[in-house]
Amino acid sequence: MTATPPNRSGTVFIVDDDTSFLQSVSRLLRAVGYTVQGFVSAQEFLDRLVPEMSGCVVTDLQMPGMNGLELQEALRRSANPLPVIFLTGQGDIPATVNAMRSGAEDFLTKRAPKEELLAAVERAFDRDAQERHRRERLRDLRRRFDELSERELEVLEQVVQGRMNKLIAADLNINERTVKLHRTNLTRKLGVQSVAELTRLVDEARLFGSPSGNRIN
Amino acid sequence: MIFNESKDVPGNIVLEQAVRAEMQKIFANRIEFLDEYLDASHFSDKEHFRLFQDYLGEKYAGQKLDLIMVFPSRDYRLVTELPDALFPGVPVVFVAINEMEVPEAKSKLGVTGIVQRFDLRGTLGLIMHLQPDTRRIVVIGGTSDVDRATLGRIAEASHALEGIEFDFWTNRPIAELPRAVGSLPEGTVVLLSTVVNDVNGQTFYMSQLAQTLATAASVPVYVLGGWVLGSGAVGGSVVDSDDLGTRAGQLALRVLGGAKPEELPIEVVTKGTPMVDWRALRRWGIKENRLPAGSVVRYRPQTLWEQHRDLILISLAVFLGQAVTIGGLLAQRRKRRWAEAEILAQRMELAHVARVSTMGQLSSALTHELNQPLGAILRNAEAAEIILQSDQPNLEEVRAILADIRRDDKRAGDVIDRMRTLFKRRSLVSDRLALRNLVEETVALVQPDAEARQVKISGQISPLLPAVWGDRVQLQQVLLNLILNGMDAMYAIPKSRRLLVVRVREVKDGNVQVAVSDCGTGIAPDDAAHIFEPFFTTKPNGMGMGLAISRTIIEAHGGNIQAESNGQNGTTFTFTLPGMKPEKSKAGDLPTPH
Numbered sequence: 001m002t003a004t005p006p007n008r009s010g011t012v013f014i015v016d017d018d019t020s021f022l023q024s025v026s027r028l029l030r031a032v033g034y035t036v037q038g039f040v041s042a043q044e045f046l047d048r049l050v051p052e053m054s055g056c057v058v059t060d061l062q063m064p065g066m067n068g069l070e071l072q073e074a075l076r077r078s079a080n081p082l083p084v085i086f087l088t089g090q091g092d093i094p095a096t097v098n099a100m101r102s103g104a105e106d107f108l109t110k111r112a113p114k115e116e117l118l119a120a121v122e123r124a125f126d127r128d129a130q131e132r133h134r135r136e137r138l139r140d141l142r143r144r145f146d147e148l149s150e151r152e153l154e155v156l157e158q159v160v161q162g163r164m165n166k167l168i169a170a171d172l173n174i175n176e177r178t179v180k181l182h183r184t185n186l187t188r189k190l191g192v193q194s195v196a197e198l199t200r201l202v203d204e205a206r207l208f209g210s211p212s213g214n215r216i217n
Numbered sequence: 218m219i220f221n222e223s224k225d226v227p228g229n230i231v232l233e234q235a236v237r238a239e240m241q242k243i244f245a246n247r248i249e250f251l252d253e254y255l256d257a258s259h260f261s262d263k264e265h266f267r268l269f270q271d272y273l274g275e276k277y278a279g280q281k282l283d284l285i286m287v288f289p290s291r292d293y294r295l296v297t298e299l300p301d302a303l304f305p306g307v308p309v310v311f312v313a314i315n316e317m318e319v320p321e322a323k324s325k326l327g328v329t330g331i332v333q334r335f336d337l338r339g340t341l342g343l344i345m346h347l348q349p350d351t352r353r354i355v356v357i358g359g360t361s362d363v364d365r366a367t368l369g370r371i372a373e374a375s376h377a378l379e380g381i382e383f384d385f386w387t388n389r390p391i392a393e394l395p396r397a398v399g400s401l402p403e404g405t406v407v408l409l410s411t412v413v414n415d416v417n418g419q420t421f422y423m424s425q426l427a428q429t430l431a432t433a434a435s436v437p438v439y440v441l442g443g444w445v446l447g448s449g450a451v452g453g454s455v456v457d458s459d460d461l462g463t464r465a466g467q468l469a470l471r472v473l474g475g476a477k478p479e480e481l482p483i484e485v486v487t488k489g490t491p492m493v494d495w496r497a498l499r500r501w502g503i504k505e506n507r508l509p510a511g512s513v514v515r516y517r518p519q520t521l522w523e524q525h526r527d528l529i530l531i532s533l534a535v536f537l538g539q540a541v542t543i544g545g546l547l548a549q550r551r552k553r554r555w556a557e558a559e560i561l562a563q564r565m566e567l568a569h570v571a572r573v574s575t576m577g578q579l580s581s582a583l584t585h586e587l588n589q590p591l592g593a594i595l596r597n598a599e600a601a602e603i604i605l606q607s608d609q610p611n612l613e614e615v616r617a618i619l620a621d622i623r624r625d626d627k628r629a630g631d632v633i634d635r636m637r638t639l640f641k642r643r644s645l646v647s648d649r650l651a652l653r654n655l656v657e658e659t660v661a662l663v664q665p666d667a668e669a670r671q672v673k674i675s676g677q678i679s680p681l682l683p684a685v686w687g688d689r690v691q692l693q694q695v696l697l698n699l700i701l702n703g704m705d706a707m708y709a710i711p712k713s714r715r716l717l718v719v720r721v722r723e724v725k726d727g728n729v730q731v732a733v734s735d736c737g738t739g740i741a742p743d744d745a746a747h748i749f750e751p752f753f754t755t756k757p758n759g760m761g762m763g764l765a766i767s768r769t770i771i772e773a774h775g776g777n778i779q780a781e782s783n784g785q786n787g788t789t790f791t792f793t794l795p796g797m798k799p800e801k802s803k804a805g806d807l808p809t810p811h
Contacts (some may be wrong), residue, residue, distance in 0.1 A: 018589050020625055024596035027618065029605040062585060062669050089585030089592070089665075110592030114599045 010055030010125050011035040013082065015045050015071065017063045021110065025058065025087075026130035032118060037127075042074070051080045054132060056124030058117075061088040080110045081131070083124035085117075141205040147189050155182040156206055219273075219299070223256040226424055228444025228458050229288055233313065233461020236286065236469065241378040243470055251346040251768040257292055267296065275305050277463075284473055286465070287311040287330075290422075291318060291413060294718025296328060301595040308478045312465040314442055315365045315411060329478035331465050335367065335441040337374040339454025343491045344406055344439055345378065347503050349449070352404040353382040355432065357394060359421070360387060360411035367411045367441070391426065392416040407438040409450065410638040424448050437501045443492055446515055451501065452493035456486050457513065540792035586632050586665045590625035597622050649684045649797065650692065652721050652729055658694040660719060663704075671703045679722045683796030685729055687774045692794075695778075699733040699790045702763065706737025706787060727796040728776075739782050746782055752764060767792075 012034045016022040017039060028037045035055070039045040041058065041161035043066055057075065061068035072084045085106045148156065152170075158168045165183070167174040192198045202208065221227055233252075240248055255269050258602040285300045300309045309329035313319050319332050344351055354375075358368040368385060375383045389397065391412060409427055414420045423445045431438040431449030440446065443455035464486060472478055490511050496516035498795055499504060505514065521684050522529060601618045604610050660674050667674050685692075690789075700717060707715045719733040738746060744755060749768045764778075771792045779791040 018593070020621060020628070021589055021593040021596070024593040024600065024618075024621065027600035027614075028603070031600045062665070064673075065669050067668075068670070087592075089588035110588045111595050114596075141267075142612045 010128065011037055012055055013037050013045060013053070013057045014023075015038065015039045015042055015057060015059040015063070015068075017041060017060060017086070021060070027146055028117075029121070034121070037044055042068070043073035045071070045119055046074055046078075048169065049075075049078060053080060053082065054128055056083045056085060056121060056128055058085045058087060058121070061086050073122060083127045083131075086118050087112075087117075117217065137148045138205060141201060144190050145205055148186055152182050152189075155177055155179060156198070156202065159183060159210075160202045218250055218253050218286045218288070219295055220252065220254045220288045221257050221292055221420070222254065222288075223259065224252065224254050226444065228314070228424075228446065231458040232288065232444075232462040232465070235282075235459045236312070236466040239463045239466025240470055240473075254297065255292075257290070258425065261420065266292075270299055270302065273299075275603050277303065282307050282467055283445055285309045286469060289313055289318075290315075293318070293670065295379045296330070297325065299730070300328075308472045310465065310469045310472055312461065314444055314461075315363065315367070317366045317411070319483070326479050326567045329468065329472065329483060331461065331468055331484040331486060333442070333456040333461060334487040335370065335456040336379060336456070337371055337441070339489035339491065340408070340441060341374055341378055343452070343454050343509065344408070345381075348406060348437065349407050349494075350404055351381065353384060354378075354406055354408055355384045355386055355398070355401065356408045356410055357398075357412065358385065358387045358410035358419075359414050360416050361413035363413050364411050364608075371408070371410055381707070388416050390417045391419060391421060392417075395429055397437070397581050398434035398438070401434065405436045407434055407436060408444070408453075409438055409440045411441070413716050420518060431497070435498065436505075437538060439690075442478050445495055446492060449492065449497060450495040451503070452491070452515075454489035454491050456488065457490045457492065460488070460490070461486055463639070465493050468578045470719055499799040517540065525577060531692065566712055585669070586776075587629055590628040593625045594622050594629075597625070642691075647686055648689055649715070650687055651682070651684055652692075652731060652794075653678050653682055654695060655689065656719055656721055656731065657694060659693050662693075663697065666701075669718070670704050670708075670715070671712040672707060672717055674700070674717045674719065677718060677720040682721060682723055682729055683727050685774070685797075686797055687794065688770075691770045692774070695770050695792065698763040698767050699792075702790070703733050703735030703737065703788075706739070709738055710736065724793060727798070728793050730791060730793045730795045732785060732791045733788040736783075736785045739785070740780065740788050742782075745780065745782070749778070 011031050012024055012075065014022055014029075014036060015201065016025070016038075016042055022038045029097050036132060039048075042103065045057070046066075048185075056069070058067045059071055066074070068084075068086050069072045072086075075081050075084060085108065087108055087110050089110050108116055108120060144152075151174075154172060155168060158171065163171075165176050165179045165199060169179045172179070187193070190198065192201060218233065220233075221225075222229060224230070234655075238248055243668065253273060255266070259268075274450070282304055287295045287300070287302055287309060289295045289311055296309060296510060300307060309328040309330075311328065313330060313332040316332045316334040319330070327358075335523070341354075344354065356371055357366050358371075363608075364387075366518045372383070374383070375381070386397070389591060401407070407430065409423075409430060411423065412421045412426055414444070423442065425448075427438065427440055427448035427450050429444045438450045440448075440450040440453045441455065442463075446452055454595075464484065468481065468484065471481065491512040493508065493512060493514055495514050497503075498514070508514070520667065593607045597618045601615050604615055604618075657674060660676055664674065696719075700719065703717045704715075707717070714736055714738050718732075718734045720730075722730055724730045741755075749764050750799065768778050771794070774794055776792055776794040780788055780790050784791055
């Protein structure tokens with residue numbers, strides 16, 4: 001056995017209405033070293049979902065009530081969009097396509113080799129960690145952008161589009177010096193040195209809906 | 218036609234018939250035959266003869282007769298006196314069976330006749346032919362002149378047979394003879410000559426004597442005259458009575474045609490024909506293939522064919538007609554049976570196909586159901602392997618795992634069993650069935666599929682139901698079909714409203730009713746009349762056989778099936794099966810405790 005004990009924080013949340021299968025997967029993942037929590041329905045899991053829960057979700061595709069795909073959708077809309085690994089009793093092609101389109105981490109049959117399952121869980125954990133990190137950064141950025149005044153945001157929007165101070169001043173019907181002052185204040189508040197850095201930050205925070213370069217004037 | 222003896226003497230009957238037949242060839246029905254019998258063998262006294270003559274005189278007074286034919290034997294007054302006395306001028310033709318008895322070979326005025334001469338050489342030849350081992354011939358004869366003359370001729374003929382001992386028993390009283398012939402050794406035969414009277418002067422009639430001797434004798438008895446045949450003797454080379462009669466008839470015709478009798482010489486018929494009694498041949502074990510060519514076998518029992526030819530033919534025709542009719546009907550019936558069997562076979566085949574296609578619909582759901590326990594087994598086994606690799610393996614856990622593996626294995630087996638009964642190609646099997654179990658099992662079978670389709674199935678089953686008699690697999694097929702149809706019907710409605718209700722309850726007359734209600738789109742009124750017809754379908758990929766087969770199955774179970782609309786709320790399919798009378802409860806069968 002070449003099971004690599006995962007030495008990291010996070011829990012595998014398993015959702016399956018078949019208690020027998022639920023128990024067997026839980027046993028395996030526990031034996032390998034994961035922390036595991038089992039749920040017999042999607043709803044039960046969602047009811048207990050909090051943002052602090054990290055790791056991934058392993059769910060059955062077909063379940064009475066809310067099925068696997070619906071669980072994935074609900075997770076995606078939630079504050080804690082954990083990666084989802086689907087386990088299914090059959091290779092249902094339309095369901096697979098849907099699941100992958102919705103960003104399923106993996107789609108495995110219930111009798112897939114253990115190595116595939118463990119690899120999928122590892123990948124999901126990695127992705128969750130990255131996503132979590134990204135979300136953390138984004139929250140931090142958003143906090144920083146929140147410090148900007150209304151006028152500063154207006155100026156920022158035009159700056160990241162590469163417009164000259166004079167044009168910005170004319171557009172906003174203010175003095176060019178005032179534009180310069182706003183630019184100094186917002187770079188200070190955001191802690192950036194250059195316009196290029198500023199642009200990257202705005203893109204990352206998706207401040208204006210879409211990446212600035214694609215904005216059509 | 219005046220006969221010396223009674224009308225029952227076989228030889229005379231043949232003779233008379235031959236005479237008549239010959240004469241009718243010319244006269245057809247324009248000739249009338251009147252028969253009279255003296256019956257001298259029973260009534261031999263002179264008084265009887267006078268009475269007979271008086272009777273005939275009275276009877277035929279004033280009648281015009283054209284010809285008198287006399288069949289005399291011994292008493293030639295019938296030829297010489299009686300016709301003269303009663304019917305003067307009427308020509309007389311006599312037919313005599315022993316040349317020796319005819320007193321005058323010369324024709325008397327108005328009288329002619331035909332006589333038989335014994336074919337003695339022929340008879341002796343026949344004896345040697347049939348019984349080549351014969352060493353001794355016992356000749357029984359009488360003492361009268363006629364008898365002596367006949368014996369003389371036999372003695373004459375005997376010279377032709379060398380090495381055969383001839384024993385002439387002429388001096389023994391006839392009364393002693395039955396006893397004497399009863400103990401004759403093998404290699405001996407008896408030849409009965411004529412016995413007009415014996416040594417004691419007693420008179421005898423040949424047919425009676427022949428019968429007495431033939432019955433008593435330990436060896437075969439042969440005779441000289443055809444008229445004695447039938448009395449038990451084997452036979453002899455005799456003048457055929459038929460032949461004699463025919464020639465007598467021809468003679469009579471000549472007389473009727475105007476020939477003067479006295480001018481016609483008395484004819485002597487000598488040609489003998491080997492003639493035997495079939496019954497006597499059998500009695501002595503003489504094979505028929507020993508008979509010389511041209512032999513006549515008399516008294517052979519007619520075969521059924523000979524006796525009842527017409528009846529047999531008619532019966533056969535009727536029978537054949539009936540047989541053909543019955544055969545036709547049977548063939549028709551068999552054809553119908555075959556057709557029915559064919560239809561049933563096709564139905565079974567179709568039912569199988571439908572079942573397999575139903576299974577096709579279910580198979581993805583069933584695969585899921587199978588993969589569930591199999592997946593659990595795999596995961597458990599993998600977990601156990603990892604646990605056992607650790608330094609201090611938790612054996613309690615491993616034990617729990619093994620128990621779970623066993624449980625899941627059984628689960629998988631159950632799924633396979635359920636599938637197998639559905640896939641099996643089979644003939645009808647009738648069992649006592651509890652519909653409750655059947656419905657529960659069927660719902661369990663479709664449950665995975667229902668989950669995949671987000672359909673909730675609700676069972677409402679009465680706790681106390683009469684059993685039904687039927688084929689489990691076929692009834693399950695009907696249920697499956699109705700449930701799958703119901704789920705199909707709810708494809709287009711919101712998930713939250715996808716509810717299928719299976720209701721089982723007892724209805725009137727102890728029948729059991731199963732109702733499957735969906736909340737689907739319902740059946741278009743135009744379609745409602747056709748849904749049970751074969752090949753009617755509203756589904757793009759439907760075969761259109763499901764409901765047709767369902768109806769066939771239900772009706773074969775003595776039930777009926779129908780569909781009704783739930784207004785805007787889908788459709789209910791209902792089938793009713795005859796319930797069985799409840800069995801006596803177990804408690805009722807127990808003896809009452811004292």
